[in-house]
Amino acid sequence: MNKIKLIISREYLTRVKKKSFIVMTILGPILFAAMMIVPAWLASIEDTEIKNIAIIDESGVFINKIENTKFIKFDYLENQKLKDIKSNFSELNYYAVLQILPSISYEPSAVHLYSNKQSSFEVISHISNAMEEELKYKKLKANGINEDILKSIKSDVNVRTIQWTDEGDEKENFTEVNMILGYASGFLIYFFIFLFGAQVMRGVIEEKTSRIVEIIVSSVKPFQLMMGKIVGIALVGLTQFLLWIVLTFTIVFGIKMAFFSDLGKIDTQEIVAQNLFENQSPLPATTNINEDFASPDKISLILDKIKSVNYPLVIGLFIFYFIGGYLLYGSLFAAIGAAVDNETDTQQFMLPITIPLILGIFVMMNAIQTPDSPVAFWFSIIPFTSPIVMMVRVAFHVDPWELYLSMGILVITFIGTTWLAGKIYRTGILMYGKKVNYAELWKWIRYKS
Amino acid sequence: MALLQAQNIEKKFINHIALDDVNISIPENSIYGLLGPNGAGKTTLIRIINRITAPDKGEILLKGRPLQAEDVNIIGYLPEERGLYRKMKVGEQALYLARLKGLSKHDALKKLKYWFDKFEIQAWWGKKVEELSKGMAQKVQFIITILHEPELLIFDEPFSGFDPINANMLKQEILDLKKRGATIIFSTHNMESVEELCDHITLINNSKNILEGQIDDIRKKYNSNIYEILFNGEPEKLERSLNPHYEIIDKKKVNGCNAVRIKLLHQTSNNELLSLVIPAVEIISFKELVPSMNDIFIKLVNEHKK
Numbered sequence: 186m187n188k189i190k191l192i193i194s195r196e197y198l199t200r201v202k203k204k205s206f207i208v209m210t211i212l213g214p215i216l217f218a219a220m221m222i223v224p225a226w227l228a229s230i231e232d233t234e235i236k237n238i239a240i241i242d243e244s245g246v247f248i249n250k251i252e253n254t255k256f257i258k259f260d261y262l263e264n265q266k267l268k269d270i271k272s273n274f275s276e277l278n279y280y281a282v283l284q285i286l287p288s289i290s291y292e293p294s295a296v297h298l299y300s301n302k303q304s305s306f307e308v309i310s311h312i313s314n315a316m317e318e319e320l321k322y323k324k325l326k327a328n329g330i331n332e333d334i335l336k337s338i339k340s341d342v343n344v345r346t347i348q349w350t351d352e353g354d355e356k357e358n359f360t361e362v363n364m365i366l367g368y369a370s371g372f373l374i375y376f377f378i379f380l381f382g383a384q385v386m387r388g389v390i391e392e393k394t395s396r397i398v399e400i401i402v403s404s405v406k407p408f409q410l411m412m413g414k415i416v417g418i419a420l421v422g423l424t425q426f427l428l429w430i431v432l433t434f435t436i437v438f439g440i441k442m443a444f445f446s447d448l449g450k451i452d453t454q455e456i457v458a459q460n461l462f463e464n465q466s467p468l469p470a471t472t473n474i475n476e477d478f479a480s481p482d483k484i485s486l487i488l489d490k491i492k493s494v495n496y497p498l499v500i501g502l503f504i505f506y507f508i509g510g511y512l513l514y515g516s517l518f519a520a521i522g523a524a525v526d527n528e529t530d531t532q533q534f535m536l537p538i539t540i541p542l543i544l545g546i547f548v549m550m551n552a553i554q555t556p557d558s559p560v561a562f563w564f565s566i567i568p569f570t571s572p573i574v575m576m577v578r579v580a581f582h583v584d585p586w587e588l589y590l591s592m593g594i595l596v597i598t599f600i601g602t603t604w605l606a607g608k609i610y611r612t613g614i615l616m617y618g619k620k621v622n623y624a625e626l627w628k629w630i631r632y633k634s
Numbered sequence: 635m636a637l638l639q640a641q642n643i644e645k646k647f648i649n650h651i652a653l654d655d656v657n658i659s660i661p662e663n664s665i666y667g668l669l670g671p672n673g674a675g676k677t678t679l680i681r682i683i684n685r686i687t688a689p690d691k692g693e694i695l696l697k698g699r700p701l702q703a704e705d706v707n708i709i710g711y712l713p714e715e716r717g718l719y720r721k722m723k724v725g726e727q728a729l730y731l732a733r734l735k736g737l738s739k740h741d742a743l744k745k746l747k748y749w750f751d752k753f754e755i756q757a758w759w760g761k762k763v764e765e766l767s768k769g770m771a772q773k774v775q776f777i778i779t780i781l782h783e784p785e786l787l788i789f790d791e792p793f794s795g796f797d798p799i800n801a802n803m804l805k806q807e808i809l810d811l812k813k814r815g816a817t818i819i820f821s822t823h824n825m826e827s828v829e830e831l832c833d834h835i836t837l838i839n840n841s842k843n844i845l846e847g848q849i850d851d852i853r854k855k856y857n858s859n860i861y862e863i864l865f866n867g868e869p870e871k872l873e874r875s876l877n878p879h880y881e882i883i884d885k886k887k888v889n890g891c892n893a894v895r896i897k898l899l900h901q902t903s904n905n906e907l908l909s910l911v912i913p914a915v916e917i918i919s920f921k922e923l924v925p926s927m928n929d930i931f932i933k934l935v936n937e938h939k940k
Binding site for chain 2: 195401405617
């Protein structure tokens with residue numbers, strides 16, 4: 186037992202001390218944080234520049250109908266020709282010139298926006314939205330629909346999905362949050378299995394090609410060496426994952442503190458954090474609907490959405506499925522590493538590992554739409570795809586028996602694959618210069634120990 | 635007393651038998667040579683002794699009792715194909731491998747310091763293995779093999795890849811280890827080193843051991859009773875002096891004098907031969923042609939091919 190600890194600590198420490206690990210650990214959160222912050226930052230700098238846009242409305246329909254926003258100001262020019270403006274555009278200090286042709290009422294493309302730079306999407310969408318609204322309004326009015334009716338039909342529809350539980354309660358689901366959470370966790374598991382599984386394989390090949398393996402297996406059993414490596418690398422993966430989470434939040438909070446404190450987002454975040462810890466409900470993705478109706482304002486709705494997720498359950502299951510899936514595939518990766526002499530020979534054995542994982546990703550995307558479809562159900566039970574697919578279904582709602590079945594099968598299967606892989610590994614690590622095929626692997630499995 | 639015994643060891647692979655009813659007995663504090671052509675099954679036997687693979691049949695006894703998993707801690711093994719982690723530092727790696735053999739961190743460090751001082755390689759401690767030359771890496775591997783002071787040392791083709799200086803150092807260390815009480819098994823093709831170092835040998839050919847025993851006994855057994863006489867005088871005169879108990883195998887000139895090889899056909903003595911030839915010619919030298927291990931090796935292997 187002490188020896189396996191030594192192996193685990195070597196596998197762990199040599200990898201954690203590597204430059205590539207440190208670089209990945211630092212770059213990862215910077216990238217994640219950038220993905221969260223840069224769009225917000227871009228939006229904020231975009232907004233501060235006031236854009237003056239000249240409008241030459243030859244149709245006369247839109248005079249004073251396109252509203253100014255905080256940063257886009259419209260200037261209606263009468264009796265001016267486009268070419269006059271074009272000739273001294275730079276002195277006029279306009280951001281752009283909007284030309285509306287008289288044919289606009291029957292020809293939707295009769296609008297031109299001239300500028301000496303690429304016009305921003307924000308400007309274009311604001312103009313087209315406003316014009317569409319105005320045209321629709323005009324046409325409805327022309328057909329005799331009265332103005333009060335037109336105002337009253339304007340409404341925002343927000344579908345709230347409510348689920349009846351077996352106990353007869355009503356629970357509100359927040360599909361968007363579930364989708365994002367399910368997608369992110371399923372994809373992370375897929376990514377981690379590949380990333381760290383490949384590290385197991387490369388580690389085995391390294392030991393084999395450097396020929397140190399025979400020295401080591403004269404001290405420990407091959408199975409101990411294999412498990413030590415798999416567990417050591419799993420710990421590397423968990424370390425990296427935890428560091429990413431901690432560092433990402435540190436960076437995001439830090440930057441928000443420094444640059445966005447005036448936007449009042451800090452308070453929101455704190456409330457979110459508080460609510461997360463207070464929420465201890467046993468079922469995923471639910472809150473009591475009555476509470477919810479009592480607080481209809483927008484901020485608390487968002488908060489309810491975020492806190493509606495049962496985080497202890499989701500994080501617990503994430504760790505379970507990550508470890509289960511990784512162990513299942515990690516041992517197979519180790520067996521492949523043992524069967525070949527160098528990394529280029531791994532191709533033919535990689536296919537049976539890659540296909541179920543990629544299939545898992547496809548079914549996961551499908552399961553986000555229909556988490557209870559038969560396909561999603563079966564792929565969340567089959568152990569080779571369940572770590573990816575089940576995480577998505579968990580984010581919505583899964584009956585406990587399905588979860589237990591899936592977890593049980595995963596555990597049994599990874600014990601099975603580890604046992605099989607151990608047999609291949611044991612023979613393979615001492616076998617050199619032999620082109621190995623599947624028939625050969627089958628023989629290795631049948632060798633007596 | 636035998637330190638290690640292999641009894642009726644059998645090991646089959648899919649298409650061939652690696653070891654077939656192999657029996658060896660390795661006396662305590664001996665240097666035991668494991669000889670045999672390539673593919674004879676030497677490495678398989680060594681791996682079975684190291685508990686890397688298990689035999690299909692038969693048993694390995696250590697000091698009379700079956701070999702246990704913990705016994706690997708008293709074995710030091712230098713495989714034929716050997717290597718180290720290329721990216722790992724020498725000292726760190728030596729410490730790791732020593733601790734895998736059951737040494738505590740403290741003991742391992744103390745012993746490593748002793749050996750690194752002895753071989754004057756302290757400067758390598760913080761270097762990565764990939765920065766070392768092959769000879770340097772071999773020294774490190776040797777230290778790792780013997781660091782935990784194993785009672786039984788197994789060297790598989792230890793001289794392959796060693797330069798003459800390192801090979802000589804290795805020979806010296808092997809003899810030193812024996813002096814300190816260790817038992818050493820080594821497998822090799824290098825018959826010179828066998829004659830120099832081994833007390834006992836076994837010859838494995840085609841998965842069977844066809845010869846086992848003390849090296850002196852084996853030589854006597856394969857003694858062909860051939861003597862070489864160098865002399866001044868006429869060969870014909872010498873020939874005439876012999877009786878039918880002796881047979882001349884060949885005659886030639888060596889450095890200006892004549893040489894003959896004579897085989898003693900019936901259990902006659904050397905002195906008798908001498909007394910016959912002395913009156914005939916002037917003897918310069920007289921010596922028994924003892925078969926080298928190389929000759930015995932080739933002879934036996936060829937006999938078994940037939």
